[in-house]
Amino acid sequence: MKIRITNDGNEQDIADVFEMLKAYNLSKLETSDVVPVGVYYEDASGRKLAGLTGETFGNWLCIKYLVVDESLRGQGIGSKLLKAAEEEAKKRGCKYSFVDTFSFQAPAFYVKHGYKEVFALKEYPITGARYYYTKEVW
Numbered sequence: 175m176k177i178r179i180t181n182d183g184n185e186q187d188i189a190d191v192f193e194m195l196k197a198y199n200l201s202k203l204e205t206s207d208v209v210p211v212g213v214y215y216e217d218a219s220g221r222k223l224a225g226l227t228g229e230t231f232g233n234w235l236c237i238k239y240l241v242v243d244e245s246l247r248g249q250g251i252g253s254k255l256l257k258a259a260e261e262e263a264k265k266r267g268c269k270y271s272f273v274d275t276f277s278f279q280a281p282a283f284y285v286k287h288g289y290k291e292v293f294a295l296k297e298y299p300i301t302g303a304r305y306y307y308t309k310e311v312w
Contacts, residue, residue, distance in 0.1 A: 204232065209266065210228075211227070211230055212228075213225065213226045215242075215246075215255065223251075224241060224246060225240070225255065226239065226256065226259050230263050233270055234269075235260060235263035236271075236272050263311065271289070271309045272307070272308050276303070276304055276305075277304070281305050281307075284305075284309075289307035289308065289309045292306050292307065
């Protein structure tokens with residue numbers, strides 16, 4: 175037995191640990207499908223100008239990424255993407271939504287849409303903050 179420390183981000187090492195954790199988690203969690211969700215704002219040629227990605231899992235919509243091209247911000251596109259994702263999650267039986275965001279990204283945006291801060295990492299990674307929000311959507 176030995177402990178090995180790396181700084182190379184070896185994909186196989188990461189995959190091995192993930193598979194171990196996944197096997198344990200699946201033995202303890204209720205059965206629930208993880209279903210990806212994507213909502214996109216595209217121009218006529220199909221080029222993405224904004225998008226939201228995430229997944230639904232059990233009662234939860236988990237938002238992974240939400241971005242709007244800087245030239246289009248302030249026009250309500252992000253709000254439309256968020257609402258569309260929440261509506262899709264509702265159709266899938268979700269009751270709650272979860273997202274995390276950095277202090278320089280969109281904390282006020284999520285608060286405006288009814289999200290409540292449940293946790294914050296201050297001085298993250300050094301001088302900023304990372305906020306975790308949830309919303310009871312239905």
